[in-house]
Amino acid sequence: MHFSPLIDQLMDSLRCLPGVGPKTAQRMALHLLERDRVGAERLAQAMLKAVELVGHCEKCRNLSESPICRLCESSHRDESLLCVVEMPADVLAIEQTGSYRGHYFVLMGHLSPIEGIGPEQLGIAQLLSRVRNSAVEEIIIATNPTVEGEATAHYIVEQMRALPVKVSRIAHGVPLGGELEYVDGGTLVHALSGRRSLR
């Protein structure tokens, strides 16, 4: 069944949101129209503004509405550390732990020849020139432990070979609260080979 054209259009457009299927889109559209028109209007304006004004930080490539993002501009961060991640969400995840005070470099993806994503799309040249021309002493590679993430990490390590910086990879192993029984084999292999001496 079809509602009026404008409501159909709204339901349809809502499906551009990740994880929103036809049933959820319907529920959202009706909720907004029946109960929260003020919220809907605020959301629409926020979307238009963000789409228009948010670009990428010239230094770290993270999403930012200013040429240099807040994090890169901050004088409270450790200039000697540079953490390389795939996506803005990864920056958020690490920041939320509150345990890292260095800077970031956001690749905005990972190497994927099939999708036409090579070193150029990931700004690898920019990363290298940043390492050359700054006080960075250690690069922490925090790409995802997936095939593409590992390949990307490997490529970056190769490129860094000639530079006088430490290059490290975040640890992979059994997550806290995880049970050995339910952890996959690949993770266990990592956990064993990455074991640390206790004394």
Next chain:
Amino acid sequence: MHFSPLIDQLMDSLRCLPGVGPKTAQRMALHLLERDRVGAERLAQAMLKAVELVGHCEKCRNLSESPICRLCESSHRDESLLCVVEMPADVLAIEQTGSYRGHYFVLMGHLSPIEGIGPEQLGIAQLLSRVRNSAVEEIIIATNPTVEGEATAHYIVEQMRALPVKVSRIAHGVPLGGELEYVDGGTLVHALSGRRSLR
């Protein structure tokens, strides 16, 4: 951690959508900005237009951008049947079955003295005058089988007492595919008392 103000604002505004918490809002905002700015813009425009132009049908009170909605205007519907439901989503659910060809009346809620929703807010007077001045022969009350829905159904039946129309309530019982073992007691009581003779 905070992103730039515009992204924070977008994440915040997305939380007006039902079922969207901080984590989902973050995922949605980043998805839109990283991958679907065209979709975000289309969604924002659809929202603004719907919020501005969608009102209620003068005849059935359902959401509609025209004074009389498509369903009420259609000449292919059975004028003798009027189904009373609580919300627009209920109309959709019944229409999707394809088994009902009558008209609707949408209360836009149920009686709820605590929330200040009385007969006036539900348009009961409008419902009565519609029944009086039209070819309606049977009112099918399809409010939800909740305490408030039942109270609303009961109230409507009382109000219809003097009118020369049939008044019926949709059947309640064990849902198809449901197993007796897992159906709640109240539903079973309904299923038993509403039993139908097979021969």
